[in-house]
Amino acid sequence: xxxxxxxxxxxxxxxxxxxxxxxxxxxxxxxxxxxxxxxxxxxxxxxxxxxxxxxxxxxxxxxxxxxxxxxxxxxxxxxxxxxxxxxxxxxxxxxxxxxxxxxxxxxxxxxxxxxxxxxxxxxxxxxxxxxxxxxxxxxxxxxxxxxxxxxxxxxxxxxxxxxxxxxxxxxxxxxxxxxxxxxxxxxxxxxxxxxxxx
Numbered sequence: 001x002x003x004x005x006x007x008x009x010x011x012x013x014x015x016x017x018x019x020x021x022x023x024x025x026x027x028x029x030x031x032x033x034x035x036x037x038x039x040x041x042x043x044x045x046x047x048x049x050x051x052x053x054x055x056x057x058x059x060x061x062x063x064x065x066x067x068x069x070x071x072x073x074x075x076x077x078x079x080x081x082x083x084x085x086x087x088x089x090x091x092x093x094x095x096x097x098x099x100x101x102x103x104x105x106x107x108x109x110x111x112x113x114x115x116x117x118x119x120x121x122x123x124x125x126x127x128x129x130x131x132x133x134x135x136x137x138x139x140x141x142x143x144x145x146x147x148x149x150x151x152x153x154x155x156x157x158x159x160x161x162x163x164x165x166x167x168x169x170x171x172x173x174x175x176x177x178x179x180x181x182x183x184x185x186x187x188x189x190x191x192x193x194x195x196x197x198x
Contacts, residue, residue: 099137099192100166109160116156118148127190137192142168146184153184160188 102124113120123143146153153175160168173186 099194101194105166105191105193108163108166112156112159112163113146116148116159117152118146118156121145121147124193136195138195140191140193142188142191144184144186144188146186147178147181150182153182157184157186 106122109122110120121144125141125143127139127141146156148156157170160166161170168188168191170186171189173184175182175184177183
């Protein structure tokens with residue numbers, strides 16, 4: 001009797017193993033144990049994904065490496081041209097920085113202020129953070145206070161920012177009411193001023 005029970009349990013176990021191997025175990029959409037066929041399919045999908053990923057990684061790496069090498073080559077070419085211009089004297093401190101004479105600077109800015117109908121107050125201060133050392137110029141910050149109507153102030157701003165000889169970039173801009181007019185305050189930082197007439 002015991003032998004027959006053990007034989008029956010063994011046969012049932014073998015049948016269950018075959019069912020699990022060939023069909024797997026599912027409860028609704030939930031798969032508890034994958035069948036052998038499913039495991040093979042999932043393994044093939046995984047191999048395919050890994051193959052695609054390896055190809056993509058290799059291809060992207062090669063593309064990035066090529067772009068980096070091109071950028072380095074371009075940088076070296078441009079640096080060589082620049083170094084040659086420095087050695088030949090084509091590039092000096094004067095044309096590297098657009099050095100301004102203080103009188104011409106005041107005259108240009110005051111002319112724009114008169115043309116646009118604004119009252120101008122301008123302070124020139126030595127820039128405390130600049131580390132460039134030159135005997136030919138001093139790096140300064142310009143502090144503007146401009147009073148007038150809104151349109152006049154904006155026209156003045158467009159004029160000084162658009163002047164190719166000034167190369168001004170406005171920062172710390174504020175606009176507030178001042179009596180019947182408006183007052184704009186702003187800075188222009190790191191302007192090289194000719195040290196001979198400061």
